[in-house]
Amino acid sequence: MKISVTIIAKNAQKHLSECLQSLSEFDEIILLDNESSDETREIAKSYPNVRIFSTEFIGFGAMKNLAISYAKNEWIFSIDSDEIAEPDLLEEIKNLKFKQNEIYAISRKNLYKNEWIKACGWYPDYVNRIFNKNFTKFNDNEVHESVTIPKNAKILRLDSHIKHYAYGSISQLSHKMEFYSTLWARNNAHKSATPLKAIVRSMWSFVRNYLFKKGFLYGYKGFIISFFNASGVLVKYMKLYELKTRENSVSLIITTYNQKESLRAVLDSTLRLNKMPSEILIADDGSKADTRELVESYKAKFHIPLIHIWHEDRGFRLSHIRNLAIDSANGEYIIIIDGDMILEPNFVSDHLEKAKKGVFLQGSRVILDEKVSKEILALTSQNGGNGLRENGGNNADNGGGSK
């Protein structure tokens, strides 16, 4: 059959032979291996119609598209390594019309521990799997990927099935729940998430699958499947909620090198922030002991950790100490400033307002001349660290500060 089968696989030895065996009539099978450490590649090599490629994990959607890009035929049959094409499916595929705008959907028999589960929303479970690669492909979702449906597409449902070894154990259910919920939360930052929504949705998911979709007919298996489904819903929304409330995890990194007086002024300005970071790290490019003493003396003034990261003075090694500080930082969001930049009170809150995944935010600075700088530093040291309270306010009024 002049169709390219595409499979992405990771540690798929358990069902791969059966899978490939069921596909032996196809012209070629592209197997894209995602860093398997088991016998996946060896098994694949023993089938003459298989071509093996490799990738790291780049997301399920992107991996499926990468596999398609290696296919020599226009028509693609995308199947997973734990799925088996049933014999009558092959016959049905042979008789398809293969019009370019047609997408063929196949129903899956999903198995839990070798039992076909027809409840819990697991059946008929149509998935779009056969299509022309010049017409469509998968979306780039990291998880829960699907074939993009163009406007003029015609989706046709086939009568025969794919057998899917969906889950073989409770550990597998729980492991996948953990993996998929993390990916989902990372990819759905635009959605809203609150603890209440997480709880209500997950309870509804359980009731729907166990009662309305008749999970109870399958004894403990129906219960476990509904339970993990519901847990998945709870955990994915809660993970998203935690990501969204990441203002609790901002690391402010301040670089310094033997500039104790200005560092004091900078630390004073951080004490006046209207939104505190969750920690401050002083990235010290090898200052003498007096800087350490200054940092020590400030620790008690903060209710957040103030951490001194220091390496030996062996020349200008600012990038290195910055990287050390970034390595030690616990925050999800990192802000780096120099040890002579006095912050406006809204510095961190402004950042959080604009913070976006994949975006670097850059601020500008108001450069103070020597006279003003000296006055500020004199005030700071005179007042034992509190002298800048008013000056800082003036700076803010003038639109100054480093943001």
Ligand SMILES: Nc1nc2c(ncn2[C@@H]2O[C@H](COP(=O)(O)OP(=O)(O)O)[C@@H](O)[C@H]2O)c(=O)[nH]1
């Ligand atoms: N679980 C998992 N599967 C992967 C990964 N990379 C590739 N795969 C393959 O992706 C396909 C779908 O994975 P599977 O665990 O069966 O997910 P399901 O869609 O929940 O049934 C299978 O062919 C796997 O071998 C990975 O990092 N994790």
Ligand SMILES: [Mg+2]
């Ligand atoms: Mg599977």
